Amino acid sequence: xxxxxxxxxxxxxxxxxxxxxxxxxxxxxxxxxxxxxxxxxxxxxxxxxxxxxxxxxxxxxxxxxxxxxxxxxxxxxxxxxxxxxxxxxxxxxxxxxxxxxxxxxxxxxxxxxxxxxxxxxxxxxxxxxxxxxxxxxxxxxxxxxxxxxxxxxxxxxxxxxxxxxxxxxxxxxxxxxxxxxxxxxxxxxxxxxxxxxxxxxxxxxxxxxxxxxxxxxxxxxxxxxxxxxxxxxxxxxxxxxxxxxxxxxxxxxxxxxxxxxxxxxxxxxxxxxxxxxxxxxxxxxxxxxxxxxxxxxxxxxxxxxxxxxxxxxxxxxxxxxxxxxxxxxxxxxxxxxxxxxxxxxxxxxxxxxxxxxxxxxxxxxxxxxxxxxxxxxxxxxxxxxxxxxxxxxxxxxxxxxxxxxxxxxxxxxxxxxxxxxxxxxxxxxxxxxxxxxxxxxxxxxxxxx
Amino acid sequence: xxxxxxxxxxxxxxxxxxxxxxxxxxxxxxxxxxxxxxxxxxxxxxxxxxxxxxxxxxxxxxxxxxxxxxxxxxxxxxxxxxxxxxxxxxxxxxxxxxxxxxxxxxxxxxxxxxxxx
Ligand SMILES: Nc1ncnc2c1ncn2[C@@H]1O[C@H](COP(=O)(O)OP(=O)(O)OP(=O)(O)O)[C@@H](O)[C@H]1O
Ligand SMILES: [Mg+2]
Numbered sequence: 001x002x003x004x005x006x007x008x009x010x011x012x013x014x015x016x017x018x019x020x021x022x023x024x025x026x027x028x029x030x031x032x033x034x035x036x037x038x039x040x041x042x043x044x045x046x047x048x049x050x051x052x053x054x055x056x057x058x059x060x061x062x063x064x065x066x067x068x069x070x071x072x073x074x075x076x077x078x079x080x081x082x083x084x085x086x087x088x089x090x091x092x093x094x095x096x097x098x099x100x101x102x103x104x105x106x107x108x109x110x111x112x113x114x115x116x117x118x119x120x121x122x123x124x125x126x127x128x129x130x131x132x133x134x135x136x137x138x139x140x141x142x143x144x145x146x147x148x149x150x151x152x153x154x155x156x157x158x159x160x161x162x163x164x165x166x167x168x169x170x171x172x173x174x175x176x177x178x179x180x181x182x183x184x185x186x187x188x189x190x191x192x193x194x195x196x197x198x199x200x201x202x203x204x205x206x207x208x209x210x211x212x213x214x215x216x217x218x219x220x221x222x223x224x225x226x227x228x229x230x231x232x233x234x235x236x237x238x239x240x241x242x243x244x245x246x247x248x249x250x251x252x253x254x255x256x257x258x259x260x261x262x263x264x265x266x267x268x269x270x271x272x273x274x275x276x277x278x279x280x281x282x283x284x285x286x287x288x289x290x291x292x293x294x295x296x297x298x299x300x301x302x303x304x305x306x307x308x309x310x311x312x313x314x315x316x317x318x319x320x321x322x323x324x325x326x327x328x329x330x331x332x333x334x335x336x337x338x339x340x341x342x343x344x345x346x347x348x349x350x351x352x353x354x355x356x357x358x359x360x361x362x363x364x365x366x367x368x369x370x371x372x373x374x375x376x377x378x379x380x381x382x383x384x385x386x387x388x389x390x391x392x393x394x395x396x397x398x399x400x401x402x403x404x405x406x407x408x409x410x411x412x413x414x415x416x417x418x419x420x421x422x423x424x425x426x427x428x429x430x431x432x433x434x435x436x437x438x439x440x441x442x443x444x445x446x447x448x449x
Numbered sequence: 450x451x452x453x454x455x456x457x458x459x460x461x462x463x464x465x466x467x468x469x470x471x472x473x474x475x476x477x478x479x480x481x482x483x484x485x486x487x488x489x490x491x492x493x494x495x496x497x498x499x500x501x502x503x504x505x506x507x508x509x510x511x512x513x514x515x516x517x518x519x520x521x522x523x524x525x526x527x528x529x530x531x532x533x534x535x536x537x538x539x540x541x542x543x544x545x546x547x548x549x550x551x552x553x554x555x556x557x558x559x560x561x562x563x564x565x566x
Contacts, residue, residue, distance in 0.1 A: 056508075
C-alpha cells in the first residue's frame, strides 16, 4: 500500500504541530500540515488519504473547505476537529459528508488515532476488492467480448488464456469475419500490457511505398513529402502491442526489414540514424494459410517462424454449431438495446434457417443478417422471412447439410431451374443430365417450379 | 519563587507527541511563541471592549492550556470565553483575566528555565 497521506488543516500552530507529530509516530503516515483552507485546497492534487480539518480557520470555514474537497474528491474522508461542542454544527457537518466530528479535548488524539485506523482498514479492504475485481476482469473479460460456447471456441479461449500470461508472439488465422482482430484486442487488453497502447496496422491497406515509414516512422526530409518527423506504429506501440493485420500481404522487401527489427528489437526511422529500442508485443493475423504462402515463395520462411509464435486458428462460424444461435441472440439484443427498441426474440424456424446456412462472411455476416432482420420485422419476433442471405456462394450453402445424393441432386436442379427461369432444356445441358430426369422429378413433385 | 511548584505538567503533551525531547522542546518553543500573543489579545480586547476578539483568543488558548497541563486555569479560561461570548465585560471578567495573566507569567518563566538555556 502507498503511504497513508494525512492533511492536517489547523490554524492553531501548536495544536497542528502536535497533531502532526503525533500522527507521524506511525511511520506509515505521511503528514502534511496547512495553516489555512486555501493551502489545503491548493495541495489536494497530492491526493490525501484523509483530511483532518479545523472548523474555524482564518480564511474560510471548515464547512466550506469540506464542501470544496467533497466536490472534487468525494471519496476522501474529512474529519472535522472543532474547538467546542456544538451539536447543530456537528449534525450539519455529518450530513454534508464529514467522516467524523470531534472536539479538541483530551480524547482527541485517541479518537483521531482510532478513526485513522478505521479509514486505513477500509482503504485496505477497498484496494483488496478492486484488486480482486481486476483479477476477475483479467480472467474473464475476454469471455464477455468473444461470445461462444462451442468446443471449438472454448479451445480458442484456452489459447487466449495462455497467450495472456506471457509476451509470446501470436499468429491468428481464420476466414474473414471470424474475429481475428477481436481476439488480438482481447489478448492485449487482458495482458499485463493492457494499460499501454494497442496499435493496429492493416498491411494491405497501406501503399507499398509507404509501409516502411508507416511502421518505423521517418525523419524530416527523408523523402519527398516527409515534411515533418513521423513516429511509426512500432514506436507508438512501445510497451504495448502491435497488431499486423493481413500480414501475408507484406512484400518481400518489407518482410526483410521487419525480420531485422524483430530480431534486433530496435529500429531506425526512415532517413534516420538513431537506433530506437523497441519493446513491443507482436500479434499478426491473416486469412491466408501462411505456410502455403511460404511454399509459394511469397513469404519468407525465417520470418514465418519468427511470427508463428502461438498460432490461433479461428474456426469458421459454420463449425461452431449452436454458437450461431447464441451469437444471433446476442447481436439482436445488442442491436435492440443500442437502438432503444423493445426486445426481439428469434423464432424456432428462423433459428433453423440460420443453422443451415454456411456463413462465408462468418460472424461479421451473421451480425449484418441479424441487424437487417431486426429492422425488417414489424412484431416482437424475428422469423425466417426476415432472414435473407445474399451470399453468392450457393454451393457452400448446399453442402452444409448432410444429405443423400438424391437430395443433393434435387437441390441442385432446383437451384439451376430458379437461376435459368425454369428453362429445363438449358439446365439439363448445364448439368449434363437428361431432360427427362428433370421432367420426371417435376411430375413427381420432387421439384416445385 | 524558586520553591514554587510547577504550574504546568507535560503528561498530556508527552502522551501526544511521545517521549521525544526534541519534539517536546519544539512544542514548548511554539507554546512560548504563540501563547503570549493570545494573552496579549485577551488583555487588549478587554481594554478596547471587543468581546468577539477576546472570545476567539480564549477559544484558541483553551486546548493549548489543557495540553500543557496548566490545570489551575482550567475553569478560568472557560469562564473568560463564556463571558466574552456573552459580551459581559464586567469586573469578574477583569479578575479572571488577572488570574490568567499571573499564572501564565509563571508558566512562561518556568518553561523558559526548563527548556531554553
Ligand atoms: N465470438 C464473437 N463474439 C462476438 N462478436 C464477434 C465474435 N467474433 C467476431 N465478432 C464480431 O464480428 C465482427 C468481425 O470480427 P473481426 O473484425 O475481428 O474479424 P476478422 O477476422 O478480423 O475479419 P477480417 O479477416 O475480415 O479482417 C466484429 O464486429 C466482431 O466484433
Ligand atoms: Mg480483421
